[in-house]
Amino acid sequence: MPEGRVDHALLRRLAEAVGTEHVFADRERVEPYTHDETQGLSAWPEAVVLPADTAEVSAVLRLAYEAGVPVTPRGAGTGKSGAAVPTHGGLVLSLARLNRILEIDRENGFAVVEPGVITEDLQNAAAEQGLFYAPDPASRGSCHLGGNIQTNAGGLRAVKYGVTADHVFGLTLVLADGSVIPAGGKNRKDSSGYGLVRLVVGSEGTLAVVTRAVLRLLPLPKSRGLLLAPFASLPAAAGGVEAALCSGPTPSALELVEGRAFGFGARIKETAFPFPDAEAHLLVEADGETPEAVAADLERIGAALLDAGAIDVLTATERRRMEELWAVRRAIAEGLKAYTTYSGVDSVVPRARITDLVRLARAAGAKHGLDVVSYGHAGDGNLHVNLLRTERQKTDAEWRAAADAAHEDVVRAALSLGGSISGEHGIGVKERRLLPLRHTPEAIGLMQRIKAAFDPKGMLNPGKVFP
Amino acid sequence: MPEGRVDHALLRRLAEAVGTEHVFADRERVEPYTHDETQGLSAWPEAVVLPADTAEVSAVLRLAYEAGVPVTPRGAGTGKSGAAVPTHGGLVLSLARLNRILEIDRENGFAVVEPGVITEDLQNAAAEQGLFYAPDPASRGSCHLGGNIQTNAGGLRAVKYGVTADHVFGLTLVLADGSVIPAGGKNRKDSSGYGLVRLVVGSEGTLAVVTRAVLRLLPLPKSRGLLLAPFASLPAAAGGVEAALCSGPTPSALELVEGRAFGFGARIKETAFPFPDAEAHLLVEADGETPEAVAADLERIGAALLDAGAIDVLTATERRRMEELWAVRRAIAEGLKAYTTYSGVDSVVPRARITDLVRLARAAGAKHGLDVVSYGHAGDGNLHVNLLRTERQKTDAEWRAAADAAHEDVVRAALSLGGSISGEHGIGVKERRLLPLRHTPEAIGLMQRIKAAFDPKGMLNPGKVFP
DSSP states (O other): OOOOOOOOHHHHHHHHHHHGGEOOHHHHHGGGGGGOOOTTOOOSSSEEEEOOHHHHHHHHHHHHHHHHOEEEEESSSOOOSTSSSSOSSEEEEEEOOOOOOEEEEEETEEEETTTTBHHHHHHHHHTTTTTEEEBTTTTTTOHHHHHHHHHHHHHHHHHOOOOGGEEEEEEEEETTTOOOEEEEOOOOOOOOOHHHHHHTTTTTTOOOOOEEEEEEEEEEOOOEEEEEEEEESHHHHHHHHHHHHHTOOOOOOOEEEEEEHHHHHHHHHHHOSSSTOOOOEEEEEEEEEHHHHHHHHHHHHHHHHHTTTOOOOEEOSSSHHHHHHHHHHHHHHHHHHHHHOOOEEEEEEOOGHHHHHHHHHHHHHHHOOOOOEEEEEEGGTTTEEEOOOOOOOHHHHHHHHHHHHHHHHHHHHHTTTTOOOOOOSSOOOGGGGHHHHHHHHHHHHHHHHHHHOTTTTOOTTTTSOOO | OOOOOOOHHHHHHHHHHGGGGGGEOOOOHHHGGGGOSSTTTTOSSEEEEOOSSSHHHHHHHHHHHHHHOOOEEEEEOOOSOEEEEEEEEEEEEETTOOOOOOEEEEEEEEEEOTTTSSSSHHHHHHTTTTTTOOOBTTEEEEEEEOHHHTOOOBBBTTHHHOOOGGGEEEEEEOOOOOEEEEEEOOSSOOOOOOHHHHHHTTTTSOOEEEEEEEEOEEEEEEEEEEEHHHHHHHHHHHHHHHHHHSSSSOOOEEEEHHHHHHHHHHHHOOOOOSSTOOOOEEEEEEEEEOOOHHHHHHHHHHHHHHTTOOOOOOEEESHHHHHHHHHHHHTTTHHHHEEEEEEEEEEEEOGGHHHHHHHHHHHHHTTTTOOEEEEEEGGGGOOOOOOOOTTTTOOOOHHHHHHHHHHHHHHHHHHHTTOBSSSSSSOOOGGGHHHHHEEEEEEEHHHHHHHHOOOOTOOOTTTSSOO
């Protein structure tokens, strides 16, 4: 484990590398870098450094490496597992200044971007040219593509278009010692050596810092429509997931949302939401070439959901109305954070087990005296189970104990269903003690040897992923 | 490098592990294991062993590891880069007896298979349940899923559905020392530790032996149609690729085939092919929910191709006629092998550079007095460039020298266009000396450290991938 300190000599050399104004250690400026979106988790770095390009990232890492100072890379700080929290002090390396869309290559169907680009900005830049960056995390308006890559973010459209890993074809990597490794490129397929790109995606900043990415762009679907189906109960809504998936082509989004979860989003957006008394909803999007094809898809899915017990089916094809509904959905996480004390579990199970997961998660909450509010990407088996503090936890210590116990119960429940710990948020700090529940000692040992292949001294994002 | 020998004691212990009839060292039975489909490449192992399941694979690897004997894993032997050729002697470990489809999990959309299953058998088993295993190597009737995984095979439908890596969600891995590591599973997304599954796909048997795989199944497209567009020249046909891709949704196959290449396939199939005098053809498949949607897609693409200079456009929607055309396409490789002496380059470039690749490949052949016959998956920039011996090479040595020089020129041409060495066949033995043209020394060093993380003694498939 690195044990060096950020002394004046190092600060001076960092300032030489990136410019004085881009290195700082004063508490006020450093404070925003002490936490991400993980409730109840923070740690102070000794300093923050903001390089501007690959060469500066390399220089910063080399200086830290020589000084034995740990480095925590950071994107937008929208993570929910603490991967960007500098638990070991040292330097925070923010990639926020590497924020350019370098190229939209229409002919080859790729974007070349720096990691600090906001996901929605790339979506918009691609759409202007009739192209489509498919990964769509709920936090797209604020999260960075670099963070999406490092967590292998999923989001709303993964059910049809896959996760971030499926869209990353090239990366420029900077290793802990500062060496720069170009990997992949604009080739749709490439069997020429190991898949370094595929390995680094989802490694949570522990293997390499990404300074440039080549991301696939698809043809932009010309038409889109949304369907909202309220259900009397959460299990009934969960049962509708399979009905929707089996009715035909895969929808472009298939979200399961408890009515109370929508309530938090609606409160943030200061708006109302249809059927506020329904215990749960399915929110289903279809996309396609023509309005007729989309309408046919939604009609088919709607019929399947009514058969599966939906109270009603509302359809929206007008762009503004769709955006309003999605905005409420996207605001749920912000609402939970604003209005509750909670612990989130990013559960994932094989998709047909989502009903079982819903039942077991509720039982885990009840056992420990916590409320449970769930929502998420049910079409790919990924449900954000949120454990909410109630009046039964009199002290913060009681709350933490109950939350930790219930959290572990939910993870164990998902694993018992063939699931995993985290579908898209990553392990970070928050889940690392649970990693041995998912992976055998041999598998964890192998991962640690892979870590050492990239970063033998353990300088990069120490204290993350591994127990 | 491992230096142990297969002695009587080891053979006896192997026989105890897998049964006497499944270990052999006599020349006649061993001969089929000395080569794959790579012309002009063979090597003799000391013995061949055929375990039946994960436990036996583990036992075999542990015994070899303790004896210091190298192991070359082998699937169906349909590879084209020599990855299954035992260049270092020792043991060939055939996975042919692990040949069961263990489960078609309709609810979750996954198949669980052993590596020795023939790809087409899984496609058929899935289709019987209305499901679709999308990866479709031309050799699907004989290749193994395990080989597809280890080369990250692409095939005819990668342009729409991606390569094998995009469909592999779980693997049971056996490392060189015999340790068994389960990785991934039936979750559509999983950000819980490093992506071991994604790393092992495409590693050509150098990191681990795969004994079980969880493969994604999609809903089976209900309708399908094929379009053949002859062009007067190969560059004109290459130009049509971009026209087809830009005309709307991505087709499910987009093949560029020289007329002479079709000729080799037609000769194998003892059939005729339309427009035999056209210098090149595009073969385009569309799939979708309804015959009307597919017909509309093909009409749109056909119009774009006529605009791009196609001589004519023939459409086939009758299943039998489509299968006849595809059968000729799939037989090209067999025809080349049967009727020519050739060296194949599995070139890949960013897809908009395919016309440049065609031009540079022809120039490379001409420079060295070789014929060039190209065909392949132009929709994803992957073109199989075949360098054919002509009467100008009087001796085998002259032929080898010309082939090697032209081969390297084609690879350099692809790289100069932003491409890579191999799109889907892998590096194996054949391309390993060229790896440094693609990757920096730092990147190759990192890959070698990853190799050591899996296999510190270098026991598994030595002499492959690395220069």
